[in-house]
Amino acid sequence: MNAFQNILVFVVVAPAGIFAVFALLWLLGWNPSERLLSGTTGITFSACSAGVAALIWKTSSALSVTATFGSWFAVGTYHFPLVLMVDRLSVPFVALAVVLSGLIGQFSATYLHRESGFLRFFLLLHLFAFGSLLAFAAGSFDLLAAGWEIVGITSVLLIGFFERRPAPVENGLYVFGIYRTCDMGLLVAIFAMHHWAGTASFVAGFPRFTGAQEVIICLLLLFAASGKAAQVPFSGWLPRAMEGPTPSSAIFYGAISIHAGAYLLLRAQPLLAQSVIASCLVILIGAITAIHGTIVGRASADAKTSLAYATLTQVGIVFIEIGLGWRWLAIAHILGNATIRTMQYLRAPSMLHDYHQMHSAIGGELSPTGTQLEEMLPEKVHLWLYRWALDRGHLDTMTERWIIDPLSQLSAYLSRGDQRPSPSPAPIPTGCAAEPSTSGSSQGGN
């Protein structure tokens, strides 16, 4: 391997190495200090940033840097290719992930100082950085899916970061359900690629498919991308994800995770360009999401949710750009949106203070954008839209009524077939159940 290939491997693997070392030592009983953690994080991402700078320099002159390690595992005719690749599409995303992860790490060292989950946050930040870098630097959809899922699980675990309150935890579970459902699209698309073309690698160009196969694969990828990018009808999870700590909201839902869906579509652009149906669907979903985001965002009462919907609106527009084939505009849009949203999220806890300063400076209040469009609508439509926006487009209600409730009822119905033969134990009194017992028996069992 040449120097650039080594650099690429280092950039992707370094956060995973830090995660693995600290996690294993903690599991065996060691608790690292905050200073050590934040210092290690700073050094790691600084080194990775230097590496990314070298990769940017290299990809400006060469088409791509590729590091091939054969197969992760191989059985029969099937093999899981282990190929890392950065090209002019992925290198901006890699750079974004590395730089923002480092910045968030430094910000969080102060922001989460003496927080009980300090170590957990940093471990998950490293794991997330690894997952996103793996997804962006993957040379095949197989490896991309691995990184994709790691991003998903770290996202969910960070939504439930404040684990002593039920709301964040329940919201994390909801997001996990949406992620797992939509990830099936990516997995099935990959299996379909293997089935029809024998590979899901895109290092040497896309494999050839028939027209119908292209449409099916594109629709499956769009399903996965829509889930990750919170596009309609999956937008309901985004405000729920705001329960996590602000730094994680900034990097996940302002910058990296929310744009991962757009990256997937950009990566699949050669396929998408062949399928008019899929392209039109991408544009349609993007347009609906942009309108949904801007309307619901106007009725949001808290800063982070407003920002989330503002991000969503922009991501919807990015989808439109991708559907239209404006690839480089989409990339520039993503970079700009991700950077500004990260900054806004990080400033969100001080938003009132910032607004007061701005109002003092201009000698009045800032006028909200888009009021001229609102005024064009009749009063009745205003009211209807307001109620619609307050319930966030009824997306959560529909999900609960049409998916969660029927599944729960079906599950309860099926439970009749395996009811216990003897009566159930008495119900546990609420509030005191499973509290640590003060009796010696439950303590001394070990």
Add this chain to the structure above:
Amino acid sequence: MIVPEWALHTSFLTSASIAAPWVAAGFLTTLRRQVRTFGCIAALLSILASTGLVWQAPKGESLYETLMLLFSSLTFGAILLLPRRDAEAGVIGGILILLGSTLLAYSTGNLLVLLGAWILSSLPFLWPGWFRSHTWRPAVSLVFSALALAAAIGIIAGSTRVVSIGNLKGQSPGGIAAFALLIVATIFRKGILPFHAWVADAAERGPLVPTALLLNGHLGALLVVKLIVPLFPETDHLFPIVSYFAIATAVFVAVRALAENSPRRLLAFLALSQSACILTGLESRTAEGMTGALVHWVVVTVSTVGLFGILRLLEVRFGENLSASRHLGLAQHAPRLAVSFVILGLALVGLPGTLGFCSQDLLIQGTLTTHPLTGLLLPIATAMNAVSFFRLFTRLFLGKQRTGFTIAADALPRERWVLAGIVLFVVLGGLFPNETVIEHSSGVDVGGTTRRFDDRDIVYSNNSSSPQFRSGEPRLIAAQQVHGSKARIAQSARAPRASTEF
């Protein structure tokens, strides 16, 4: 120190791995002190002997030896993980009997010995006083599975006068009746729909850790690998029925688990749903599906033993009325148990970076090739299992500020080392799957798909759309393995049925 030659002989090592736990179990009937140490030593001897067997087996042909090593290692870990209140002579004795009989089932090539091992492994669960289990469904299912197997073996032995599995290969001994009885035995033992309820009952009302070991012996799947597939190639058109039952179980139980609030039952459903996927892979008859099934076997075994063990530790610390109907916030007191729990659970449902990801990938890839519908239903079942597991995790460990004055212990050192070992296995296995698991359980040839069942290879043609395959007659090709390489040499093109005895 020079090890004498007889000590490295395969038969000695096999006998030692089986006899050590049985002898120890015999001693435990009179011994009342240091029972955990005694059990650990016996399991350790089994591990050493199994390691010797794996070491001696030719590369790529150590499937059963690897399973023996895996099961004895897990038993060792389970004995260490047992809380003090459960570490009684009877419980550990029962676990050792289960260990010895499961290893015997893995290693034997004789039908009658297999039947004996099958019955012996169920014995501690049939005797109500042994594990203080008072449910009828597990006992009835285990008895029915044993009866079905006994009847099948009776028919086979009666019609052929042969009890050596090696000599019966490809002969369809006993015909459709024996085949059907073997399927029935598998269905009962594995808890395949509609006989799935006993698994949840056994987990809920029985001893948690021994039940986990009973379920994870996977003797039902062993029956498919050891008898059904190699002995009955003529009935291969009936094999998809097993696959359909298995995928129906996986989906049904996954839906069923969504609303379950008892942690024991929920974990049992997850284990059952995931282990049902093993059968779909075995039936797929592709190298990917079969290797995926065997790797999944390992993942399910390791993960569920760890999960059941952690649940038992939580019950001992926080009371046995744990429920997933509300948040309990136990991670506040037991963060390491929480982390181990979530890693093992996510490995069970295919988190990337763990061995579960590889097994799911191979399983779905293999089943999609032969049964697209099954291949599509597998990720759906897995996704539902993932949601159920995550709900259990969040309800048990998160979501509540605990205000009790007593601080419960997190993982004790012995528990911590065992859990760290299990977690490391699923993670390192996921990072280096070829080196850790796949090489021990897969065989690939240039001419087709091969799976080593016992001492010969059975190769199914890649050309699955060929008229021969469609008509239900798989191509049986004797394959000679080239050591350390993916390449194998197919010795003959297509053998008639009479020549399946190579």
